[in-house]
Amino acid sequence: MASSTGTTLDIEARYAWAKSVAQQAAQMGMEFYQQRNDLTVEHKGDDRQDVVSIADKQIEAFIRAQLSEHFPEDGFLGEESGSADLNARCVWVIDPIDGTACFVNGLHNWCVSVGLLVDGEPYLGAIADPNHRELFHGCKGSGAFVNDTPLAVSQARHVREGLTGTGTFHPRGKEHFIPFLQKLLEAGGMFIRNGSGALMTAYVAAGRLIGYYETQLKSWDCVAGLVLVTEAGGRVNDFFRNDGLLDGNPYLVAGPGVYDQLAELIGPSLDG
Template sequence: MPDPLHTDPLHTDALYDELLDIALEAARRAGALLRDGRPADLGVAATKTSPIDVVTEMDIAAEKLITGFIGERRPDDGFLGEEGASVEGTSGIRWVIDPVDGTVNYLYGLPAWAVSIAAERDGEVVVGVVAAPMRGETYQAVLGRGAFNNGERLRHRPAPPLSEALLGTGFSYLADRRAAQAEVVRTLLPQVRDIRRGGSAAIDLCDVACGRLDAYYERGLNPWDLAAGALIAREAGALTGGRPGRAVGHELTLAASPALFAQLQPILDELGAWHD
């Protein structure tokens, strides 16, 4: 017998509506906790890949809030969270969560941080929400329905000539990888308008979606860094990918308008932006 979850479009629409509503409310609650509950003496609770790759107590509290809220409403779903949430689930839905994307910004009191929540259905991202409380903005997308910021439909910026393109990027917290990334920037910078380093991959991807950046690239992203933002960028009309013929991922993530994507992807590949 066919699976009605996969063959009934009304069921799919209702499911995606439910997932979006849950993601929006979970992101709103976590964003309020992080914005209003940040202690003045916030410190590092743990480190990850290096001594400068940090976790704060608020990262942990926000992930607990998100997984608890979602788990009460959809107890059979799976989870993958940056701060350790890992549940297999049995429903075919998995939530990919970064409770604070831009933790170092958050630690220092800089505003460029976000809550990123994506829902995958059988491995494909179908819902993405990125809440940036210090901007007062919430970005959202559902597969096939477009992308929005505070209810306003998003559209990527038309591709400029490469020499006039404003790029975003990010850097690893591993010293050897940072050195390789610096070499890519050294070569690429004279070819473009400028390069920005914002400190939050989720926000950078949303900035491509809303036209504040012409393109964004980075090596070393994890699923929770990019799942929601990449869907939002695609639903705003941008292309996303890695090396030629490959999807976004840890090796390389690139998001840009189609014409600019076609120019940048081979350049980044040739410069070795995908390896250390």
Template sequence: MHPFLNTAIKAARAAGQVIARSANRVDTLKIQDKQPNDFVTEVDRNAEREIIRVIQRAYPDHGIMAEESGEHDINREFIWVIDPLDGTTNFIHGIPQFAVSIALKQRGRLEQAVVYDPIKEELFVATRGAGAFLNNRRIRVSQHKDLSGTLLGTGIPFREDQDLDYYLRTLKALLPGTAGVRRPGSAALDLAYVACGRLDGFWEIGLNEWDMAAGVLLIQEAGGLVGDLRGGPEYLTTGNVVAAGPKVFKAMLQRLHPVVNREG
């Protein structure tokens, strides 16, 4: 296992312990609004501090891009992209669907990925060129040939700066013929579930880089494809993403094409 990945796993498990210890005392936590309907707790911040502590102890010259504390030395060759608790709204409502997400970029390219569910104790990891794994078992994306009978994951816009009408047009385009659409509430886990075949595809608009960086590499190393809503490579900057096995990915883009073109 790559030393960078070992550090990421150690950091994710340290954060997971912080989260798990607090999961049964949510009613005592301090909760703040970052913006309407977007929450942060002391657990998010404490978990992030644990992650950064582990990383900086091992690699003090690396940069950090973290959801809560922001960017530090991001002109460095290596940048760690951190979401300490993806699914905070689920967490504060006692819904056990949230995860720690950690990715490492080298010169802008994703190289290492960890998504850790501390409640189910599921550890998804990937190293570029070495495959993707769930608790040491190799994982692959599903092999559906089209959208018929597929189960898709998504995230419904909830912030004022997100275009709900546009999203609803994408939903209307993708839903027909599928077995259904799920909105579990943690993009990092949704992407990990695509990587291991629990979901056949996923799309969302308005994500942040830390929401999806680790999940993107998991899917790519599990044999899947990731793109923006046009199929291009700008998903980390636009925040709009489509991910699936190769044939479902193509089918999703074909369905989305008229919607995306309408937007110009």
């Protein structure tokens, strides 16, 4: 339960719904994925890498309809259909398919991300990866899990002790991304980019990655994952500053032993 403003919320019901709807949406996504050659794919604006398919739109519509039925008083922010009631105490932040470019190109690095803000703070989340039959989920104060296994971040003390997730879009890529990669490699680290910010965040929570840095991430890619990382013992940057909910921000999540080192490699742009 949550009652910081005097109104009791049924967090358990919302947590159960998040896990259920994420899994249902992921199965919908898998049906589209298996017929992806027949999908209509559009490019967003002038960015040839940022794509949306009919699957994204239909899955988000499904989640939004389910939300209206179960928690009509809650707000909503989705990647494809925009926002509603952002002043509500509970706001769901949804990415129907995170990793759409991977999805439409036959790569298994995509998922459904369902996160909940309560009083503006990440409170619970579910990330469903149907290709690997994994449901990452967590709730504030109750821990984080993959399926039924508890999650714990890496205990690495130096970037050379594991893999760091990375990502960028072109506007910040040349200015911040390449310098970071150069410094990471010079420090003996290694990087991976799998195309899904939600999955890479979940992998940090699971200790599979020691950290994950993105030059500019959107909230629907990370609200669910932020809960997982903090509940698994990790550290996160101040993502929501300067209206990060709507505009996005630079993003860093990591195990406590390497967070400061990664932040130093990134430099002032992380919190600028």
